[in-house]
Amino acid sequence: MFDIVAYFSQKRTNFLILLGVLLVLAVGLIDYFTGYLISFSIFYLVPILLVTWFGKKAAGIATCILSFVVWIIADVAARWPQQPDPLPILFWNACIRLGFFLITSFILFLLKRSYERERELATRDYLTKLFNxxxxxxxxxxxxxxxxxxxxxxxxxxxxxxxxxxxxxxxxxxxxxxxxxxxxxxxxxxxxxxxxxxxxxxxxxxxxxxxxxxxxxxxxxxxxxxxxxxxxxxxxxxxxxxxxxxxxxxxxxxxxxxxxxxxxxxxxxxxxxxxxxxxxxxxx
CATH class of the missing domain: 3.30.70.270 (Reverse transcriptase/Diguanylate cyclase domain)
Incomplete structure (x- = not known):
């Protein structure tokens, strides 16, 4: 049986970043072609969660920012020129999306750090840090x-x-x-x-x-x-x-x-x- 957690755990951060970029772009294209009436915000979380958990904190933040930028482009392009949002509304929605992405990434990072700490306690000797x-x-x-x-x-x-x-x-x-x-x-x-x-x-x-x-x-x-x-x-x-x-x-x-x-x-x-x-x- 394929172990997806073990697979991504062995991958380097560069690979995860590249995969995250491709997933964000794919979600952005789907977001654009399905139109602005259907919200795709939650699907941007897939690459964000993937890169944050298996990669580094900075890589997770970068994926959040990329998702935010791609979402704006997809949303504006899907609405243009029939239903463009006024700039204040666009700015507000953009801030909400970015905050949503960053908060989700930060919470996952804290969960990951807590998980790694518990795993360390379960497998390591408290004094020498060797395996127990x-x-x-x-x-x-x-x-x-x-x-x-x-x-x-x-x-x-x-x-x-x-x-x-x-x-x-x-x-x-x-x-x-x-x-x-x-x-x-x-x-x-x-x-x-x-x-x-x-x-x-x-x-x-x-x-x-x-x-x-x-x-x-x-x-x-x-x-x-x-x-x-x-x-x-x-x-x-x-x-x-x-x-x-x-x-x-x-x-x-x-x-x-x-x-x-x-x-x-x-x-x-x-x-x-x-x-x-x-x-x-x-x-x-």
Missing amino acids: SRFFFKLAAGEIDRARRYNRVFTVSYLDIDNFKDINDNFGHKVGDSLLCLVGGTIKRSIRNVDVVARLGGDEFIIMLPETEFVNSKPVIQRIQNNLLENMRKNGYPVTFSFGAVTFLTAPATVDKMIHMVDTLMYSAKQNGKNRVEHIITKA
Whole structure:
């Protein structure tokens, strides 16, 4: 089934503006040929709503102004020369139309901003701004389905901050929060855009590397650990990191099973001295 929202969400603003212009001109032509007795004002809202929701605020305002201008031209041309409006009436109607378009666009912009804020709260960790555990489970389920359907390999790594409790106890939770944000940002900068990182809670993070085999994922995880240790050293945080990683040659049965496997390896890394990576290959 065609997902129109997903389709337009992926389009660039330039495409949306061009589409908006074409729609406004099309509505203007229909408005002109149907005559001034039939009102077409509401149909100008289609391109306005489209560009405002999926594009930027400025693009929405520009579409409002274009719709206003096209409406005036269509209305005057349809009336001319039999029934021209007196200038005061034309001016008044024009102001009402422009105000109607702009107010509608502004209300939609506020709704869009509120929707995006709620979506952010639903999918992001409030502190680090990484994905939260609930949204990660959704993404991981999709990745497992793709791996199963197309027989693809992927790697998942679970990491825990060694001695993080000492940071909170000795320096306070504010310092601990700053450390968590630094960890999240460091991981994010160390991976590809297609990779996924989430904070599962406390001082535990999980990384998913789609279509990444053992030979390719091993240096990535090592790079993440090195970058984390370097940033901790620069900022004076006496912590290290224990990693558990699994490269899945075949998709695991569930997300819970996947997380259980990497979580077990992470605790094995802690028990074997901390600040290390336990990485295996499995057919799940």
